[in-house]
Amino acid sequence: MKKMIIKGGNRLAGEVTIGGAKNSTVALIPAAILADTPVQFDTVPDILDVHNLMIILESMNVKSSFTHGVLDVDPTQIIEAELPSKAIKSLRASYYFMGALLGRFHRATVTFPGGDNIGPRPIDQHLKAFMALGATVSEDNGTVHLDAPQGLHGARIFMDMVSVGATINAILAAVRAEGTTVIENAAREPEIIDLATFLNNMGAQIRGAGTDVIRITGVQTMQSMNTHTIIADRIETGTYLSLAAAMGDGVMINNVIPEHIEAYTSKMIDMGVDLQIGIDRIYVPTVHDLKPTIVKTMPYPGFATDLQQPLTPLMSRAAGESRVVDTIYPKRVKHIPELQKMGMDISAQDGSILVRQSQQLRGADVKAAEIRAGASLMIAGLMAEGTTIIHNADHILRGYDRIVWKLNRLNADVAIEDED
Numbered sequence: 451m452k453k454m455i456i457k458g459g460n461r462l463a464g465e466v467t468i469g470g471a472k473n474s475t476v477a478l479i480p481a482a483i484l485a486d487t488p489v490q491f492d493t494v495p496d497i498l499d500v501h502n503l504m505i506i507l508e509s510m511n512v513k514s515s516f517t518h519g520v521l522d523v524d525p526t527q528i529i530e531a532e533l534p535s536k537a538i539k540s541l542r543a544s545y546y547f548m549g550a551l552l553g554r555f556h557r558a559t560v561t562f563p564g565g566d567n568i569g570p571r572p573i574d575q576h577l578k579a580f581m582a583l584g585a586t587v588s589e590d591n592g593t594v595h596l597d598a599p600q601g602l603h604g605a606r607i608f609m610d611m612v613s614v615g616a617t618i619n620a621i622l623a624a625v626r627a628e629g630t631t632v633i634e635n636a637a638r639e640p641e642i643i644d645l646a647t648f649l650n651n652m653g654a655q656i657r658g659a660g661t662d663v664i665r666i667t668g669v670q671t672m673q674s675m676n677t678h679t680i681i682a683d684r685i686e687t688g689t690y691l692s693l694a695a696a697m698g699d700g701v702m703i704n705n706v707i708p709e710h711i712e713a714y715t716s717k718m719i720d721m722g723v724d725l726q727i728g729i730d731r732i733y734v735p736t737v738h739d740l741k742p743t744i745v746k747t748m749p750y751p752g753f754a755t756d757l758q759q760p761l762t763p764l765m766s767r768a769a770g771e772s773r774v775v776d777t778i779y780p781k782r783v784k785h786i787p788e789l790q791k792m793g794m795d796i797s798a799q800d801g802s803i804l805v806r807q808s809q810q811l812r813g814a815d816v817k818a819a820e821i822r823a824g825a826s827l828m829i830a831g832l833m834a835e836g837t838t839i840i841h842n843a844d845h846i847l848r849g850y851d852r853i854v855w856k857l858n859r860l861n862a863d864v865a866i867e868d869e870d
């Protein structure tokens with residue numbers, strides 16, 4: 451495990467460039483095993499999730515190499531093998547190997563995924579989709595076995611709730627199935643469109659990604675003809691927007707898709723941040739006075755659950771009481787006691803998180819329970835007087851591309867060290 455050490459109080463300025471979206475990347479890499487040719491991705495974020503997915507690929511004899519943001523994956527010599535449970539447990543998205551392996555081999559054995567400690571995360575909708583497509587599902591000791599000896603066939607799948615992961619897994623399983631699959635009440639996240647673009651460019655027939663009805667006509671082969679450039683990470687963007695507004699004296703954020711974070715930028719503008727939004731970049735000027743706000747997380751295009759915690763430190767500067775209601779992960783509150791240690795006036799009450807204007811934050815020894823709790827501690831550490839040590843910083847490294855280098859280029863004083 452690593453710890454992040456932040457000497458707080460530096461004003462931040464300069465430019466930062468956003469990397470490829472974690473939540474696209476972690477679906478695209480498993481999707482690569484559906485191809486009958488090598489594939490290449492660029493603007494791949496340098497995050498732990500990518501390195502762990504490469505370990506999983508290796509176990510199936512799928513060679514991959516990653517340099518300067520370009521990831522090559524060669525699935526042409528893929529074999530069925532036992533997947534390494536440590537790597538599988540290290541990230542949530544390892545469950546995409548269920549859909550991808552089912553699509554490729556008509557069977558899969560995958561340990562239950564790990565991922566962030568943000569409350570219950572059932573996978574019943576994923577399993578329901580696999581069964582609709584003709585697979586049998588059995589579970590023992592935390593391992594899921596999927597089997598479709600007669601192959602997969604198209605089906606109508608109505609999702610009981612809007613789920614990013616279940617929508618992606620259904621696409622991965624259906625893309626080479628026989629016949630047409632219709633996913634209703636599908637998630638509409640931009641990362642789903644990114645995945646469909648990648649697969650369609652290889653010959654898949656997926657229509658409607660980005661709407662709540664996705665139609666997939668199965669194809670027999672998929673062949674990559676070009677490099678797939680991953681869309682910008684909207685959650686990383688929101689994190690830099692928050693820290694730039696909290697501590698910046700002029701920060702330009704490059705490689706942004708502003709349309710993907712409108713729910714977030716509109717809240718910041720309501721709070722009094724004078725964002726200058728361009729076609730693919732956003733400038734955050736020095737912020738003087740902030741108004742409190744109310745945030746309710748919703749599936750896309752609503753306010754992302756992954757961005758409620760990164761906004762919290764900024765809320766603690768607003769004159770009054772802000773409120774967060776996380777309808778997707780109501781138990782996503784592990785940052786609260788840690789932020790309290792830093793002097794923030796924050797509490798959970800009746801299903802809401804309340805953040806009141808706080809005095810100068812102070813550095814403390816804190817623990818990141820999960821990636822976005824870690825992001826909120828990191829921003830609070832940049833704002834605090836003195837030194838903050840964030841333990842379990844691996845959670846932050848799971849999803850933030852070259853974070854130390856990017857922050858220090860903005861004039862922060864941040865380091866990562868091994869725990870003693």
Ligand SMILES: CC(=O)N[C@H]1[C@@H](OP(=O)(O)OP(=O)(O)OC[C@H]2O[C@@H](n3ccc(=O)[nH]c3=O)[C@H](O)[C@@H]2O)O[C@H](CO)[C@@H](O)[C@@H]1O
Binds near residue numbers: 574
């Ligand atoms: C790798 C990735 O892309 N992770 C994102 C993805 O996670 P993930 O795909 O796991 O999240 P889902 O969209 O599936 O979850 C949405 C809600 O549906 C529930 N649910 C989901 C599936 C299921 O079978 N049964 C069920 O009850 C979940 O508990 C949750 O309350 O979307 C979340 C919600 O935007 C984000 O926080 C995560 O960053």
Ligand SMILES: C=C(OP(=O)(O)O)C(=O)O
Binds near residue numbers: 543565566756822
């Ligand atoms: C919850 C998250 O990630 P994961 O689904 O990969 O655990 C996140 O990115 O905020």
